[in-house]
Amino acid sequence: MQTKKRSPFTAIVLAVIIGLLVIALLNGVVRPTQVVVARVPISPGTLLTAELVELHTIPAGAKPADALTKVEDAAGKMVAVGRAPGDMIVQSILGEIAGAGLPAELPEGHIAMAIHVDLASGVAGLLRAGQTVTVIGMISPDLINENPTTVLPAAIPEFSSPSLTPSAPLLATATPTPTPTPAPPSAPLARLAITGLKVLMVPQPFRYEEVPAGASEEQLFASARTSAASQDGSVIVVQVPTTAVEVTPGFKVDPPTLLAALDQYGIIHLALEPVSGVNLDVSDVVTLNLGELYEEMNDHRKKD
Structure with a gap:
């Protein structure tokens, strides 16, 4: 039984296709992109400023979906999780999630x-x-x-419910002596x-x-x-x-x-x-x- 020989042209085409696929794949993974990272150690609860973060170039394939790509997007946001220098700033540690961090720990x-x-x-x-x-x-x-504090000269009278029936005249009561205020x-x-x-x-x-x-x-x-x-x-x-x-x-x-x-x-x-x-x-x-x-x-x- 004779084996069927493949055309050299076919092999060349397959090699070119495979090469293009590899190049496209590498471009998607290795292509550089910029993300926001911590410039200095950042403790939990810190409000981010432009002085605390910087842009860092990484391969596109290593970029998390919620990573920040602009320094201005991080300004004024609070972090819930501490960041070491070089750590990426991602949305999951910012905003409302960060604000809820302290109450959850109390x-x-x-x-x-x-x-x-x-x-x-x-x-x-x-x-x-x-x-x-x-x-x-x-x-x-x-x-x-x-x-200064004010001492009332007399006791505050108790409040009573209004009545339609005339009440007897109130008896005179002695005015209590105010307690002297310490100097x-x-x-x-x-x-x-x-x-x-x-x-x-x-x-x-x-x-x-x-x-x-x-x-x-x-x-x-x-x-x-x-x-x-x-x-x-x-x-x-x-x-x-x-x-x-x-x-x-x-x-x-x-x-x-x-x-x-x-x-x-x-x-x-x-x-x-x-x-x-x-x-x-x-x-x-x-x-x-x-x-x-x-x-x-x-x-x-x-x-x-």
Whole structure:
């Protein structure tokens, strides 16, 4: 039985077709395309800016379907998952999904609150998500003087339902003596208020970052911009329990209200806690009166 010989022309055509298919396939996979990637480490909850991301060229076949391709598309978006330098920025970690990240992580009986910090009160930008901090609150007597409290001279009468029947004349009652209002402190007060607050989010511009040796001029300018933004102050988000805590012996207040009041009318300083936490008894905490401190230091000053 004789085998049928194939025409050389047919073999050439098949080779050309296979070659074209391979080239087309390689063009689809290897063809370069640009995607948005993280330029520096980015922590969860950070709002993206043009300084935090950059364009990177990759093969088209390696590009995820939801990868961002323009830097301006990332600006102002929040990331729910931390990104290392070179990691691609994709839609699945941005927007509403990112916003829902914090509520999903909050344990029962806790809420997330934002408080104002600057370089001094925010531990020089060393705060990171996951750390715990102690809150030290300061209140000035000027606050009391600018917002005086009013004591009612008499008890508020009880409200009763209206009646069509004439009622008997009311008997005269003695006017109660108002409770004297304690004199406000004459000097600012400071006290360690709350411990064990977990840091949930620190904006990237507020974070202190070491500039690596041999950094480019662009990186040096970016670091300078970050430092300037930090000095202007920022806000961080902390996890706050809603259960009342004893601030002073016998005096309880819920932490969210205390933080809101101190943030609005007083001064908040944060202290970074060790990994093991801080275990303090409220009876061991002493309120510092700066007037008394001045008198003590003045009485014991060195005399010539």
